[in-house]
Amino acid sequence: MPARLKDIANDLGLSVVTISKVLRNHPDIGEATRKRVLKRMKELDYQPNLAARSLITGQTWTIGLVVPDLLHPFFAQIAKLISAEVRKKGYSLFISSSDEDPELERQEIKQLLARRVDVMLIASAQWTIETFRQIEQQKIPYILLDRQLAGLECNFVGVDDRAVGVLATSHLAEQGCKRIAHIRGPEVSTAIGRLDGYRQALASHRMTPLPGHIVSIGKSGDHRGERGGYEAATKLLASKKRPDGIFCFNDPVALGAMRAILDAGLRIPEDVAVVGCGNLSYSDFLRVPLSSVDQGSKIIGKRAAALALALAHNKAPLRPKSELIPPHLVVRASSLRLPAAK
């Protein structure tokens, strides 16, 4: 139904190629003809058939994004920004939410490969690197977001997770916490990095984690981790040496933990200080406003988009590029035990 090059060509008594050349600003077209063609294109509201074009050029002007949970503000923010950035250059974005399910994610990646996207961005829930070898085999460039995989050297954009752990833990120490616990996430790079940072910061303050003070959120099935945080914090509060500061893997976990603390009749931050990570936009409005390490999701989104566009244009950096965004801490009531310094 929509207009084709052929229609315009017939209307004007020209050949299809001539029209195509006008479309792409090819030099060897006379000024008069060019104007006639452009006029007719406007009249018919001509839109090139991108499927036909990509069939021959090999480029689809399409980018794929796979995230574990689109409902999570961190990923939503990234998705929103990437969408906005790549649109400016004429790309459209396939987005899909894998629900933290490695199998679903693999399916989705396969689907995107079949669609011949020009680049793929993945915040992965995979445990193995096998899938990525497949992508490499198809020579489609890709970028990992947020989570890295051991043994896989590839483009990466995400926060510096070790720095996250250091920032949060040092802050708690500086606020006078003596027994700082950590509620850690699952066995993925982000959680491991933050745990490392936590350990490192404790060491530089001449502390060590007390036994039982590193607990893991269970795989309780709620993606956001609120329940996991509640349960983990309950465990912590029951331990012999009750912690007076908790660094939580992320904000939802911190919410759960705070609820557990309040439910136990304790005060935040006087009895237990809490720091989360993610700096979700509602952190200001909580019962106790939550201190949180901001992962710079906006910067991540922008950098990822820029890198993706570069790769799409085959300005591929020879060696895979890894961009570590430095986090920063936003202090709110949940961890403020001293009058603001300075």
Place this chain on the structure above:
Amino acid sequence: MPARLKDIANDLGLSVVTISKVLRNHPDIGEATRKRVLKRMKELDYQPNLAARSLITGQTWTIGLVVPDLLHPFFAQIAKLISAEVRKKGYSLFISSSDEDPELERQEIKQLLARRVDVMLIASAQWTIETFRQIEQQKIPYILLDRQLAGLECNFVGVDDRAVGVLATSHLAEQGCKRIAHIRGPEVSTAIGRLDGYRQALASHRMTPLPGHIVSIGKSGDHRGERGGYEAATKLLASKKRPDGIFCFNDPVALGAMRAILDAGLRIPEDVAVVGCGNLSYSDFLRVPLSSVDQGSKIIGKRAAALALALAHNKAPLRPKSELIPPHLVVRASSLRLPAAK
């Protein structure tokens, strides 16, 4: 680089068509050949080139979704669900966030039209119906989400906004509020519907809105409306007859309003009860847990996806179908002035 039908055909000494027939389970292929072909397909990890296929079939197996703000949990939830539902049937989803900008939205719609998506889903920020006439002209089916437009008869899936207003306002009245105010949203169908419901509920409780008790959030530029809510509530609290109940257009606005109320030294819900709309997942964790009307975003997502799939398969309902989802109220502390009934 990826394998083509031709490659398989050459390898096995068959014609391309035979391979294509196997691919599509065409009956006239012998069992032995079929197996040979399938085997080779697996070996090469063959993925059909969807661009080539859509060029000839006219179907792209692609769906477009445009929302005003992907960061808003309501839209994120819908996007996530639609993505999951349509994936099951082999569709991929283009998602883009228009930033509440009608012009950007129009561009994006144009882009999706050029891509020949099979269906389009739009939560629109348009003021006029012109753009949609264009879509109709291209004969691409579309569905409006959440927001309707006057004078446009088309497929729609969204919450029953009038019912939202009635539900929230009646609840406040039943909780003993005598001066119920409303912080309304911008001039779009959702805000208008909720305002209608508010008026209707007041009337059925033999009340009328006091002068100055319907205020609008300014276009303060923050999409979520927290600042607008704060300012609007401040105005309300300064009015001659201070309201003792406020129905807020949505949850972010309610958050802003609650902060204004607390900042003014008043208590929630004793002095002023508050009800929002959206039932955002963090409502439980707020300083005062927020009562909120749930819009059933999950149901909206599922219904929208189902309708989209039906349209994509050309099982087009003769007349455009409008699905109004009934909302329900989730009562929390911010509006609970009486001991729980029953």
Place this chain on the structure above:
DNA sequence: CGGTAGAAAGTAATCGTTAACTTTGGCAAG
């Protein structure tokens, strides 16, 4: 045993564009 039906394959045309050549005609240089 001839005729025909049907199973299993193949041929040719097509979808809308683009890439790589080729043609046409006009004009300037030799």
Place this chain on the structure above:
DNA sequence: CTTGCCAAAGTTAACGATTACTTTCTACCG
């Protein structure tokens, strides 16, 4: 006047699949 070159077009053949039709061969029936 011929040569050669350039501008402005056109021709032909892809791209990777599908559709509609045709061919080939086997088998079965009367």
